Amino acid sequence: xxxxxxxxxxxxxxxxxxxxxxxxxxxxxxxxxxxxxxxxxxxxxxxxxxxxxxxxxxxxxxxxxxxxxxxxxxxxxxxxxxxxxxxxxxxxxxxxxxxx
Numbered sequence: 001x002x003x004x005x006x007x008x009x010x011x012x013x014x015x016x017x018x019x020x021x022x023x024x025x026x027x028x029x030x031x032x033x034x035x036x037x038x039x040x041x042x043x044x045x046x047x048x049x050x051x052x053x054x055x056x057x058x059x060x061x062x063x064x065x066x067x068x069x070x071x072x073x074x075x076x077x078x079x080x081x082x083x084x085x086x087x088x089x090x091x092x093x094x095x096x097x098x099x100x
Contacts, residue, residue, distance in 0.1 A: 001091060008094050015087040022080040031071050036064060 003012045064070065 002095070003091070003097060005094070008091055008098075009019040011087050011094060015084055015091065018083040018087065020079045022077060022084070024075050025073060025080065028072070029077070032073065038066075062094060 001008075001012045001015065003009045065074075
């Protein structure tokens with residue numbers, strides 16, 4: 001990002017913090033979606049010739065993207081993306097002023 005002034009440093013920090021928070025929010029989103037579509041392992045159903053085995057059963061549930069937690073998280077992610085775009089735009093404007 002190449003900041004050279006204090007204002008540019010602040011804008012870079014704003015961009016970096018928003019990026020870090022967006023990465024965390026993505027991990028939280030993945031966790032919430034995985035909770036809705038949990039995977040369970042069940043012993044058994046082995047065939048004599050093949051021996052006992054494990055059978056993985058997926059508890060496929062319809063993922064509820066309208067749940068309050070998911071919607072709140074999606075809104076938070078959109079706000080962070082907007083903040084990142086604005087910080088980068090402002091940084092580029094400051095850098096252009098400095099170079100002019």
